[in-house]
Amino acid sequence: MPDRRSFLLTLATAMSVSPARAVGAPERIALWPSTPPGGGGPSGPLRRDDSGAISNIATPILEAFVPETPNGVAVLVAGGGGYARIGLVKEAYPAAYWLAAQGITAFVLTYRLPRENWNDGPVVALQDVQRGIRLIRAQADRFRIDPARLGVMGFSAGGHLCGMAASRSAFRSYAPQDAADEGSARPDFATLLYPVVSLEPPNDRTTSRRSLVGDSPTPGESTAWSLQTYVRGGCPPIFLVQTDDDPVIGPEHSGILDAACRAARVPVEYHRFAVGGHGFGIGRSDTPVALWPRLYRLWLTSLALLR
Secondary structure, eight states: OOOHHHHHHHHHHHHTOOHHHHBOSOEEEESSSSSOTTOBOOOSOOEEOTTSOEEOOSSOEEEEEOBSSOOSOEEEEEOOSTTTSBOIIIIIHHHHHHHHHTTOEEEEEEOOOTTTTBTTTTHHHHHHHHHHHHHHHHTHHHHTOOTTSEEEEEETHHHHHHHHHHHOTTSOOSOOOSGGGGSOOOOSEEEEESOOOOOSTTSOOSHHHHHHHOSSOOHHHHHHTOGGGGOOTTOOOEEEEEETTOSSSOHHHHHHHHHHHHHTTOOEEEEEESSOOSOOTTOOTTSGGGGHHHHHHHHHHHTTOOO
């Protein structure tokens, strides 16, 4: 795995951004005041694979990427990995540095993974993202952000998680821990890139489905963790990106979510690219899918989130 300096230089070359100017070293923030709710969890140190993805997560955290001149917008970022690991180096960190280069304060979420012996099972990741949103709002003054301009951005399984945060914000997934939990868990906008959406047949052949509801779920369990189940009026605006040639999460998933949003009159902007595969993250500069960050910035401007 590359060291931090070489990683930042790679990002700077790819994005034509000086990381030293865009953001300093990220600040690590404990997500929970003591042990996470529910009990259980893995033992031993954090594990990293050759791609930089992590697992065996006993202590969920936020990492704050603060731009030199914050513009007041904040985004919580969740990498993917089928709820079996979290892609930081290929997805979450590049997105956070790009956001910071736009003046947007980014918070990368290291969330708990459902099958790592947590007593609350699939709910633990939702607990972490809801807590993360509340904690960011509680520290809005310190980070110089507007608590009414806080969004989420998720990739693949992280897209499913951020979609759940957007559509199930009224659901109390854990008992309040402190004053931060008096705040709202509803994001003001949601950005979902090649997200897992449905856990129901025939779209249930994903690692996320196995991680969340197991190998032989009941129809009720699959429906309960399918994102489109919870899309209702009042959900925040959604920015959706998908490729037609994605071999891991087919375009049917994004199509289901797009249709659910339109039926519920939830504002949705769906950008569908012919090629790009899966896991493209912020996008390679030599591919059409690399246009999505520019489109995203224009979308934020159209919503008056960027001023």
